[in-house]
Amino acid sequence: MxxxxxxxxxxxxxxxxxxxxxxxxxxxxxxxxxxxxxxxxxxxxxxxxxxxxxxxxxxxxxxxxxxxxxxxxxxxxxxxxxxxxxxxxxxxxxxxxxxxxxxxxxxxxxxxxxxxxxxxxxxSKTRKRYCVECKEKGKKTVATWICIECSEEAGEDICLCENCLTSEHDDHDVEEIQY
Ligand SMILES: [Zn+2]
Ligand SMILES: [Zn+2]
Structure with missing residues (x-):
């Protein structure tokens, strides 16, 4: 064996x-x-x-x-x-x-x-991050993407779910969040 x-x-x-x-x-x-x-x-x-x-x-x-x-x-x-x-x-x-x-x-x-x-x-169990746009609408959705462009502009991490990514950040530079 x-x-x-x-x-x-x-x-x-x-x-x-x-x-x-x-x-x-x-x-x-x-x-x-x-x-x-x-x-x-x-x-x-x-x-x-x-x-x-x-x-x-x-x-x-x-x-x-x-x-x-x-x-x-x-x-x-x-x-x-x-x-x-x-x-x-x-x-x-x-x-x-x-x-x-x-x-x-x-x-x-x-x-x-x-x-x-x-x-x-x-x-590893890494801390979950949540979509900032869903949060504004009062929803808690696990984020799977981070928008590099919006994060740089905002000076903080702009984490997004799949839906919000495609609706608002389609042509932005994004990176997948791994857990
Ligand atoms: Zn979202
Ligand atoms: Zn963006």
Whole structure:
């Protein structure tokens, strides 16, 4: 039976937002990339990504991974990375936007029966933010977007729900809020 690697993955510059990911030693960096994209809401159909040993950015990574699992790093097995508990990896999604993540190997455990790996086994609980426009109308709606332009103008975060985003901020520069 395969060993299961338990990783905690977080945004490098927003460490409070993390996901715990479990993946088998025999699975590949392409599998890991797929679950990272799912865990952090990155597009699965666009952009390259790459895993790196800690502090090795700009030096040799483990090879690029294409959106649908091709690329020089795709076939590398997790067990062949030579990781011990406490070791860290870095993961960069989209070399244009350069979205950086830090991944820590928490422990190596035995597989649970009936579980499909890789899987996301836990998520950080981040404070919910609410739509400012709905609030004005007396409604409490969880915000999923932040309008960069209006936030800069207002000097505070203008968080919006999907509906208010499309009605009022259609042509503004916006960013998705992750929880
Ligand atoms: Zn709203
Ligand atoms: Zn706006």
């Amino acid at each position: 395969d060993e299961v690697y338990v990783f905690k993955a977080a945004f490098k510059y927003r460490k409070g937002l993390w996901r715990r990911i479990e993946i088998e030693g025999g699975q590949t960096l392409a599998d890991f990339d797929g679950i990272m994209r799912e865990a952090f809401n990155h597009d699965t159909w666009d952009h390259l990504s790459e895993f790196y040993p800690e502090h090795a950015r700009g030096m040799n990574g483990f090879g690029e991974i294409e959106p649908h699992g091709g690329g020089t790093g795709a076939e590398v097995r997790i067990a062949d990375l030579g990781l011990f508990e406490g070791d860290k990896l870095e993961y960069v999604y989209d070399f244009g936007d350069n979205i950086q993540h830090v991944i820590t190997l928490e422990e190596i455990v035995g597989p649970e029966s009936g579980v499909n790996y890789p899987r996301i086994s836990a998520k």
